[in-house]
Amino acid sequence: MRFAEAWRVALDALRANRLRSMLTMLGMVIGVGAVVILVALGTGTRDAVQAQVEGLGSNLLIVVPGQVNFNAAPTVSKLDRTDLDAVVKVVGDRDRVTVSLTSGENVRAGNNAMFTSVLGVLESTPKVFLRDLRTGTYLSRTDVDTGRRVAVLGDKVARQLYGARDPVGQQLSIAGVRFRVIGVFAPLGQSLGVDRDNEVHIPLTTAQRLIGTNRIDAFAVKAPDSDGIDSLGRDIVAELHRRHPDDEFSAVTQGQILGALGEILGVLTAVLAAIAGISLLVGGVGVSNIMLVSVRERTREIGLRKAVGARPRDIGLQFLLEAVLLTSVGGILGIVIGVGVSLAVGALSPVPAVVTWWSAVLAFGVSAGVGIAFGVVPAQRAGKLDPVVALRTD
Amino acid sequence: MTGGVPAIEAVGVERTYALDGVDVPALRGVTLTIADGEYVAIVGPSGSGKSTLMHLLGGLDQPTAGTLRIGGRDVSGLDPGEMAHLRNATIGFVFQAFHLLGRTSALDNVALPLVYRGLGARQRRARAAQMLERVGLGHRMLHRPNQMSGGEQQRVAIARALVTEPVVLLADEPTGNLDSATGAAVLELLERLNTDEGVAVVLVTHDREVAARARRQIVMRDGLVLSDSAAPAGEVAP
Ligand SMILES: Nc1ncnc2c1ncn2[C@@H]1O[C@H](COP(=O)(O)OP(=O)(O)OP(=O)(O)O)[C@@H](O)[C@H]1O
Numbered sequence: 001m002r003f004a005e006a007w008r009v010a011l012d013a014l015r016a017n018r019l020r021s022m023l024t025m026l027g028m029v030i031g032v033g034a035v036v037i038l039v040a041l042g043t044g045t046r047d048a049v050q051a052q053v054e055g056l057g058s059n060l061l062i063v064v065p066g067q068v069n070f071n072a073a074p075t076v077s078k079l080d081r082t083d084l085d086a087v088v089k090v091v092g093d094r095d096r097v098t099v100s101l102t103s104g105e106n107v108r109a110g111n112n113a114m115f116t117s118v119l120g121v122l123e124s125t126p127k128v129f130l131r132d133l134r135t136g137t138y139l140s141r142t143d144v145d146t147g148r149r150v151a152v153l154g155d156k157v158a159r160q161l162y163g164a165r166d167p168v169g170q171q172l173s174i175a176g177v178r179f180r181v182i183g184v185f186a187p188l189g190q191s192l193g194v195d196r197d198n199e200v201h202i203p204l205t206t207a208q209r210l211i212g213t214n215r216i217d218a219f220a221v222k223a224p225d226s227d228g229i230d231s232l233g234r235d236i237v238a239e240l241h242r243r244h245p246d247d248e249f250s251a252v253t254q255g256q257i258l259g260a261l262g263e264i265l266g267v268l269t270a271v272l273a274a275i276a277g278i279s280l281l282v283g284g285v286g287v288s289n290i291m292l293v294s295v296r297e298r299t300r301e302i303g304l305r306k307a308v309g310a311r312p313r314d315i316g317l318q319f320l321l322e323a324v325l326l327t328s329v330g331g332i333l334g335i336v337i338g339v340g341v342s343l344a345v346g347a348l349s350p351v352p353a354v355v356t357w358w359s360a361v362l363a364f365g366v367s368a369g370v371g372i373a374f375g376v377v378p379a380q381r382a383g384k385l386d387p388v389v390a391l392r393t394d
Numbered sequence: 395m396t397g398g399v400p401a402i403e404a405v406g407v408e409r410t411y412a413l414d415g416v417d418v419p420a421l422r423g424v425t426l427t428i429a430d431g432e433y434v435a436i437v438g439p440s441g442s443g444k445s446t447l448m449h450l451l452g453g454l455d456q457p458t459a460g461t462l463r464i465g466g467r468d469v470s471g472l473d474p475g476e477m478a479h480l481r482n483a484t485i486g487f488v489f490q491a492f493h494l495l496g497r498t499s500a501l502d503n504v505a506l507p508l509v510y511r512g513l514g515a516r517q518r519r520a521r522a523a524q525m526l527e528r529v530g531l532g533h534r535m536l537h538r539p540n541q542m543s544g545g546e547q548q549r550v551a552i553a554r555a556l557v558t559e560p561v562v563l564l565a566d567e568p569t570g571n572l573d574s575a576t577g578a579a580v581l582e583l584l585e586r587l588n589t590d591e592g593v594a595v596v597l598v599t600h601d602r603e604v605a606a607r608a609r610r611q612i613v614m615r616d617g618l619v620l621s622d623s624a625a626p627a628g629e630v631a632p
């Protein structure tokens with residue numbers, strides 16, 4: 001009963017000072033809204049990166065010379081086809097291994113031209129990575145072995161060079177050398193910042209001749225299962241190191257890539273959330289302030305309530321509830337606005353946003369907690385007021 | 395209250411205020427007893443300690459020395475929560491300034507003390523309505539204080555003081571903010587409640603005529619009881 005009264009009085013107090021209550025809530029609305037939005041953007045970005053990495057295929061192992069470092073330029077490779085044979089021997093299945101030799105080149109078809117990345121690869125590429133064709137066929141073992149001038153185009157390349165026409169069977173020039181288009185990839189989108197639809201795949205041998213090199217930039221291996229993936233990576237690195245004792249090699253799994261990216265994104269999200277948290281803190285101080293004003297304004301009421309039998313804790317509860325109500329109503333508004341903005345951003349812009357239920361629950365808990373933390377001092381002050389002094393106040 | 399326990403009993407009660415480090419004695423040893431069903435008027439010049447005494451008798455404050463028993467219970471050593479409970483159970487206050495809650499109907503103002511007694515809303519309202527009928531405000535239940543006259547507001551305050559069925563009703567200058575006709579009506583109400591319901595009334599007044607109508611008069615001066623028409627000679631301080 002006493003609790004119900006405290007609740008009713010607290011609600012009434014907020015209603016009596018609508019504008020003031022709303023302005024006080026604003027800090028909480030902004031803080032909670034910002035937390036919800038930032039968490040949604042962080043989660044959305046992480047999910048998108050994860051989907052991209054997993055979209056490459058499962059149980060993937062990327063082997064590159066040097067250290068894997070997202071910040072530094074890749075180490076120039078000393079790997080060549082003999083290393084490929086060695087890696088295939090370690091893996092035990094040529095279909096599970098592919099390579100890449102990447103080079104930026106001008107490609108042209110008729111009057112249409114563009115600059116894009118040309119990858120020298122093996123016929124096993126679609127078995128290692130998840131890659132569907134929209135039309136035509138992929139490179140064959142013969143294409144690779146004999147160094148044929150055939151190309152498989154990314155979706156965007158195909159549309160840029162041939163428009164609505166079917167590119168299969170058409171001529172194409174890469175760095176001035178004539179090629180024949182034999183297939184077009186289905187659209188894939190971005191992965192890890194690389195537009196996968198802007199690629200042209202040609203046989204490794206052809207690419208090496210075109211660029212005038214014997215090198216291979218990187219290996220990609222599809223492990224038979226996720227359990228053996230780490231030891232397979234170590235074996236490949238050991239074999240390459242045996243062949244090139246002066247050089248370092250590293251093997252990374254999707255899990256490691258995700259871990260590294262997730263860490264970066266996690267730190268970023270945490271920093272942003274902390275900044276939003278400061279706004280919650282400021283909001284809390286505002287609540288504390290306004291509660292002290294409220295206690296002062298209602299000193300006589302407090303005195304009267306005490307005279308007729310309200311205990312200090314009845315009065316304290318009343319003001320604590322008022323503070324919690326202020327912050328949690330502000331919190332709910334913030335959640336509603338935050339979820340709304342997140343959904344709108346997710347729907348209307350390319351920025352991914354995923355609203356998680358736990359961020360809303362957390363935000364609500366935090367705002368109620370802020371109310372308690374910042375309402376306790378004014379509430380205690382109200383509870384401790386001497387009734388005689390309070391009644392005499394005007 | 396039954397048996398020999400007086401409603402309120404003060405023995406050598408002192409109350410000293412500390413004002414900027416200087417001790418200001420407001421009561422300097424007051425001994426008096428309020429029995430059930432009494433009608434007492436307290437008079438005395440301004441600053442003689444009437445209000446201070448009323449606060450003590452009502453359990454709003456604690457004496458700095460002496461013994462004070464309210465409803466047979468010694469108030470020394472009671473914490474603020476226990477004092478609140480004691481007030482709620484035994485005392486009804488009527489103030490000069492009414493002290494009604496502004497945004498609240500007469501009915502809910504009267505029901506307020508019952509909230510702190512832990513009564514349900516339905517019961518509170520029923521008893522408050524009954525009380526308002528008794529003070530002649532059955533037709534003003536849903537009016538807010540600013541929609542009522544001063545006399546009506548004070549009658550609401552009296553209904554609020556009586557809704558808990560207290561042993562003693564303490565009224566510190568209840569007519570101080572009212573014109574004489576309205577004030578007379580309020581006093582009449584208090585007298586009637588005293589005779590009809592048997593509630594003890596302690597009234598502070600500056601009006602000699604009003605005081606004269608009470609069965610017992612206590613005169614105060616400089617924090618002491620100068621005379622008490624009910625007390626045996628020995629009980630009054632020199
Ligand atoms: N909170 C206080 N701090 C310091 N002194 C106080 C306080 N309250 C009352 N006093 C002093 O105690 C004395 C008695 O005050 P009290 O209010 O009881 O007088 P009163 O008889 O009710 O006067 P009045 O008829 O004007 O209402 C006065 O001298 C007053 O200044």
Ligand SMILES: [Mg+2]
Binds near residue numbers: 445
């Ligand atoms: Mg006074």
